[in-house]
Amino acid sequence: MNDSAVIAAPPMDRVLDLFQGIRLTPTQRRIAHSLVQHAASAAYLSAAEVAELAKVSQPSVTRFAMALGYDGYPALRRRLREIAAAGYGRPDLGAPTGNETQRALRAEADNLDRLAEQLTDRDGVTAAGTLLAGSRPLVVLGLRAAAPLAGYFAYFAAKVLPDVRVLDSGGSLLTDRLEQARAAGANALLAIVLPRYPRESLEALREARAAGMSVVVITDSAVSPAAEYADIVLPAAVGAQLVFDLHTAPMALSMVLLQAICDAVPADSQRRLEEFEQSAVRRQLFIG
Known part of the structure; x- marks a missing residue:
């Protein structure tokens, strides 16, 4: 399906x-x-x-x-x-030329080209980076198909931010975890909301706004249902030519956004990256 x-x-x-x-x-x-x-x-x-x-x-x-x-x-x-x-x-x-797989991948290249053109004006990404960089903790929401992207973003964000909390499962605990993050001082949330737009994701965004949190959304279009609850919408097209969606552009955009977060707090980001590298060498985490 x-x-x-x-x-x-x-x-x-x-x-x-x-x-x-x-x-x-x-x-x-x-x-x-x-x-x-x-x-x-x-x-x-x-x-x-x-x-x-x-x-x-x-x-x-x-x-x-x-x-x-x-x-x-x-x-x-x-x-x-x-x-x-x-x-x-x-x-x-x-x-169009080539087989179905080739056409799907070329369509993904087109999605990346459109994203690159869209980023000619970086004001939205810059504003989002500044907003998210100031949240302690930073909450990252991604349910269902968006859960891997939320985890991917959070993995790298944790190297430059002191407290990153991933909300990647729904149910009654989702609101609990959102409220706990807000009580801990979170004032902004990054949500990755992709088709078919989980109802729980939209409900979580509604809860976050009601709690006074600012919301940045990475989604597939500027008129996504998630845009209604966002202070800043960062669109990146989703490929739909194969049995399951391709999320190349949203993933790329998430890394562009993380770069903007680093640019918003350059000294802190550099310090934390250096501390991580020192720790990685001491523990011999990598072989290359």
Whole structure:
């Protein structure tokens, strides 16, 4: 069973551009998310069909189109059709070549290329790094498919931060551990939330915000359901061409974010890294 309910269509990044810099309501965010996830067919759906897809009312779809600056949904649909007609993928590569595995890996390369372009403006990552660097302890949330990424990030973050706590399992203990971290002084949380967006992850973000914590989210798009609860959203596309999702770009972004954390507290980071290296040599941890 694929850990993603839908296959992302090639023009999704162009559809995402329609929403950049626009503050959307939770209902409008659901509509935007549905359009992104069904980018290949969205241009041919009626307002009623989009409403059904997003589980909202038809007037909400009309208001959404107007919030984007269009006269109504028909004008937005024309724009979606222009995007669809513009073609898919890299324009200079022609038709897809290679077998399924090769195409999936090339799509991951495209995801990394888009992430690199996105990081031309590093203000968001820099702000997130500064925010997270100041939290003692730093809480890292990642459930289900995101759990390995949360652990990967936390492993390295613990080398430069004195207290990193990973929340990688749900259930009633999740809220307990979140409350304990808050009581210990945590004022910020990094959440990695990937498709299919675990309900418990969103509930934990809601709890964190209610407790007064700032939230940074690494997720697959700017209109992910997790974005509603985030102070800073750092999007990185997820590959969905294989049976199970590929998380190359989110993992890369997590390391970029850790670099930003180190840059926010350079003296402390360097001191802790040197202390770790001295300890590693004394204990002969590595052979190379």
